[in-house]
Amino acid sequence: MTNKCQIIGVLDNGVASLCSPAMAALNNADVVIAATRVLQLFSSSINSVECKDLSGNLAQVPEWINTALEQQQKVIVLATGDPLCHGIGSFLSKKLGAEKLEIIPNVSTLQLAFAKIGMAWQDAKIFSAHHKDAGEWQKGCGAEHGLYALLQTINQYDKLAILTSPENDPARIARMLVMENMADLFNMVVAEDLLCGDEKIFQNISIAELANTSFSGNDVVILSRLQAKKPELLFGYADQAFKQRKPDKGLITKREVRAVSLAKMQLTTTSIVWDIGAGSGSVGIEAAKLCSNGHVYAVEKNSADFAIASENARDFALHNYTLIENKAPLGMQHWPAPNAVFIGGSGGELSELIKLCLDKLQTGGWLVMNFVTLENLNSALETLKQSTALWDITQLQASRSQPILHMNRMQAENSVWIVSAQKVSP
Numbered sequence: 001m002t003n004k005c006q007i008i009g010v011l012d013n014g015v016a017s018l019c020s021p022a023m024a025a026l027n028n029a030d031v032v033i034a035a036t037r038v039l040q041l042f043s044s045s046i047n048s049v050e051c052k053d054l055s056g057n058l059a060q061v062p063e064w065i066n067t068a069l070e071q072q073q074k075v076i077v078l079a080t081g082d083p084l085c086h087g088i089g090s091f092l093s094k095k096l097g098a099e100k101l102e103i104i105p106n107v108s109t110l111q112l113a114f115a116k117i118g119m120a121w122q123d124a125k126i127f128s129a130h131h132k133d134a135g136e137w138q139k140g141c142g143a144e145h146g147l148y149a150l151l152q153t154i155n156q157y158d159k160l161a162i163l164t165s166p167e168n169d170p171a172r173i174a175r176m177l178v179m180e181n182m183a184d185l186f187n188m189v190v191a192e193d194l195l196c197g198d199e200k201i202f203q204n205i206s207i208a209e210l211a212n213t214s215f216s217g218n219d220v221v222i223l224s225r226l227q228a229k230k231p232e233l234l235f236g237y238a239d240q241a242f243k244q245r246k247p248d249k250g251l252i253t254k255r256e257v258r259a260v261s262l263a264k265m266q267l268t269t270t271s272i273v274w275d276i277g278a279g280s281g282s283v284g285i286e287a288a289k290l291c292s293n294g295h296v297y298a299v300e301k302n303s304a305d306f307a308i309a310s311e312n313a314r315d316f317a318l319h320n321y322t323l324i325e326n327k328a329p330l331g332m333q334h335w336p337a338p339n340a341v342f343i344g345g346s347g348g349e350l351s352e353l354i355k356l357c358l359d360k361l362q363t364g365g366w367l368v369m370n371f372v373t374l375e376n377l378n379s380a381l382e383t384l385k386q387s388t389a390l391w392d393i394t395q396l397q398a399s400r401s402q403p404i405l406h407m408n409r410m411q412a413e414n415s416v417w418i419v420s421a422q423k424v425s426p
Contacts, residue, residue: 009106013195033399034078062095086128113191113220133167137176167216176213183207235286265340277345281309301327391421
């Protein structure tokens with residue numbers, strides 16, 4: 001194909017940002033497609049060609065391009081910065097095929113922002129918050145919120161380059177960091193209206209102050225952690241790492257049982273997990289550590305245990321964990337369908353709870369239950385026998401060494417039955 005759609009990267013200094021081949025292509029164009037702001041920026045150079053505004057019309061752009069190519073017209077799409085870095089380039093490549101495109105990239109606005117402050121950026125995690133407005137961040141929001149993925153990414157990296165939008169602007173991001181008690185962990189720089197006459201660099205300003213600052217909507221955010229994030233244990237924490245109920249200390253899934261139960265849940269980094277009867281929260285908290293881009297929803301009916309689990313979640317600085325105080329299944333109606341469910345306590349309605357969890361589980365997901373009494377084990381098995389789930393039982397008996405005089409003996413922990421059930425296709 002000789003006639004291709006050319007996607008040209010541009011910057012906010014207009015024609016001055018174009019290389020010679022890009023300028024020549026623009027001068028020979030029959031059709032120019034761009035966002036409203038870019039069309040205005042290049043209005044003096046394209047006033048004699050057909051212009052199409054893609055703002056709010058992104059779905060129609062592939063059709064516009066195909067029509068122009070069929071008519072042997074020279075069609076150009078103007079895109080900010082590098083069209084293949086969170087730009088329209090990848091979208092059009094998927095819709096039209098790379099063979100129909102010729103891409104002339106420009107310097108990314110991210111590069112410009114780092115250059116302005118003299119900071120290397122090859123180790124920065126790139127993230128785009130340029131998507132549908134999801135409103136202000138609220139504590140405890142899950143993956144349904146538009147800023148959830150950004151929060152999890154910030155939590156995992158030391159340096160980030162963030163493309164913002166007029167709605168998800170630097171102030172909104174700063175307010176989220178303040179709400180999540182992360183404002184003191186990062187330095188935040190905002191580069192605004194780069195290469196424009198009113199270019200601004202917001203630097204050496206606290207995140208709390210930036211949270212109340214007004215921005216133009218044409219901004220890049222650079223976040224750098226004040227102290228590098230240290231590698232963290234994902235699971236296998238000692239029982240003593242979790243606060244537990246006193247004076248009857250011990251309402252916790254012991255480490256050995258916890259490890260096997262988590263293994264049975266078959267978690268991935270993006271798993272949605274339900275933890276029913278959270279107790280001290282140990283299983284749900286370790287699941288949250290493993291599911292760094294997923295979310296754990298936990299419920300606990302006992303007020304004292306709810307308070308302890310909440311404190312444990314704060315101590316582990318989790319941002320993908322939601323805990324409610326209620327008797328399951330109350331409060332669970334709006335939770336997203338889980339990939340895995342853990343039942344550590346049922347409040348006496350075990351059969352109904354198992355049926356509910358199997359119904360809500362995603363196909364292929366796992367329900368894992370811990371039992372220490374024969375009665376609850378039998379109740380669970382009778383319910384599973386009436387279902388289509390594939391299930392098995394593991395009996396776990398762990399013993400731990402205890403000192404006795406100048407020697408050691410083995411002290412047995414309670415025997416636990418771990419019941420695992422997988423939801424299969426109907």
